[in-house]
Amino acid sequence: MKRVIILLGSVLLSPVAESQTTPFAEPRSVQTPDWSLLSLANIMQLIQSRHIKLWYAGRAQDWDLINFESDHISDDLTSAAMLYKNIPLEFVSNANRALARLKKAAKERNIQGLQAAYTDLTTSCNSCHAAGGVAFIRIQPPTHMPFTNQKF
Numbered sequence: 001m002k003r004v005i006i007l008l009g010s011v012l013l014s015p016v017a018e019s020q021t022t023p024f025a026e027p028r029s030v031q032t033p034d035w036s037l038l039s040l041a042n043i044m045q046l047i048q049s050r051h052i053k054l055w056y057a058g059r060a061q062d063w064d065l066i067n068f069e070s071d072h073i074s075d076d077l078t079s080a081a082m083l084y085k086n087i088p089l090e091f092v093s094n095a096n097r098a099l100a101r102l103k104k105a106a107k108e109r110n111i112q113g114l115q116a117a118y119t120d121l122t123t124s125c126n127s128c129h130a131a132g133g134v135a136f137i138r139i140q141p142p143t144h145m146p147f148t149n150q151k152f
């Protein structure tokens with residue numbers, strides 16, 4: 001019984017994951033993952049995957065998926081800015097503005113707006129890379145879909 005109460009307590013006290021979009025994605029307890037998992041480059045790898053999926057979600061006019069991926073990129077960038085103290089917030093804001101415009105275009109079913117916002121998002125990736133001394137990490141719209149196990 002005591003164990004159940006402790007478990008329940010930790011569930012109730014656990015913070016809601018920033019990127020939680022479904023009830024299933026709520027964390028069970030307060031656990032700090034290995035710091036190396038949260039390296040800036042690893043967070044960026046996740047963002048890179050989502051940047052690809054966002055492109056194909058746009059092509060498929062899958063409005064829900066566009067919203068989902070936009071929210072997750074935004075949350076991941078916000079986490080990066082919170083974890084890494086030297087990240088200039090204006091670059092995160094630029095990306096977040098482009099993501100908000102993507103969501104707005106999706107809501108309005110505005111394909112041209114979607115394309116323009118995606119271009120601005122990609123520019124915001126590269127602007128921060130240039131400012132951060134990693135201009136050699138050049139992001140572009142994907143040329144093929146690596147995630148063949150997901151339907152778009």
Ligand code: HEC
Nearest residue numbers: 040041044045047048051091092095125128132134137139
């Ligand atoms: C606020 C700044 C900032 C923004 C915005 C940003 N990045 Fe990055 N990104 C970085 C920094 C800094 C690094 C290098 C990290 C390091 O030195 O380990 C990086 C690294 C990367 C890497 C290399 C990861 C690896 O291990 O190979 C990829 C890919 C990447 N970013 C993709 C993106 C994409 C896609 C976007 C836009 C959707 C984006 N980034 C937006 C700052 C940013």
